[in-house]
Amino acid sequence: MAHFEKKLESKEIFQGRVIRVTLDKVELENGRTSSREVVHHHGGAGIVALNEKGEVYLVRQYRYALDRELIEIPAGKLEADEDPFEAAKRELGEEAGLQADTYVDLSPMIPTCGYCSEIIYLYAAKDLHPVGQHLDEDEFLSVFTLPLEQAVEKVLSGEIVDGKTCTALLKLKALRDAGRF
Structure with a gap:
């Protein structure tokens, strides 16, 4: 079985020259919700x-x-x-x-998979x-x-x-x- 999380909403917290940060609400595979802080980076x-x-x-x-x-x-x-x-x-x-x-x-x-897309x-x-x-x-x-x-x-x-x-x-x-x- 493949594990997953479904993004329900996303709010941009910061937009910089190198990174962008969002706070996302996700649905977990057990139906509960949680939040994820994500650093977006072009790599x-x-x-x-x-x-x-x-x-x-x-x-x-x-x-x-x-x-x-x-x-x-x-x-x-x-x-x-x-x-x-x-x-x-x-x-x-x-x-x-x-x-x-x-x-x-x-x-x-992938250097930091827990919170960064780099x-x-x-x-x-x-x-x-x-x-x-x-x-x-x-x-x-x-x-x-x-x-x-x-x-x-x-x-x-x-x-x-x-x-x-x-x-x-x-x-x-x-x-x-x-x-x-």
């Missing part, structure tokens, strides 16, 4: 790039909501109706200054060549490389905690170990 795209030495490109970026610097793969938010693959390629160029000849879809991930589309890239970094005017980050195995160790030790980055690195390692990338 994002991220890309893990692997060079010929087996190193991945990562960025250090301060994240205001957490008041700390995180290690992440190049990534960014999608504009409404933007193609995720094109967005991932754009972010690789903007943040890491790279283009690739080979891309693999790592499949999407889906992050993940890709891997190889056969890289430089194109020159071109950050947004309000974007400040540092690019560095790590051997893939060392980056995975940082995921396992808790030094890398960003969800999209953990997912992308672990998927890339599994594909590489299986000889599929």
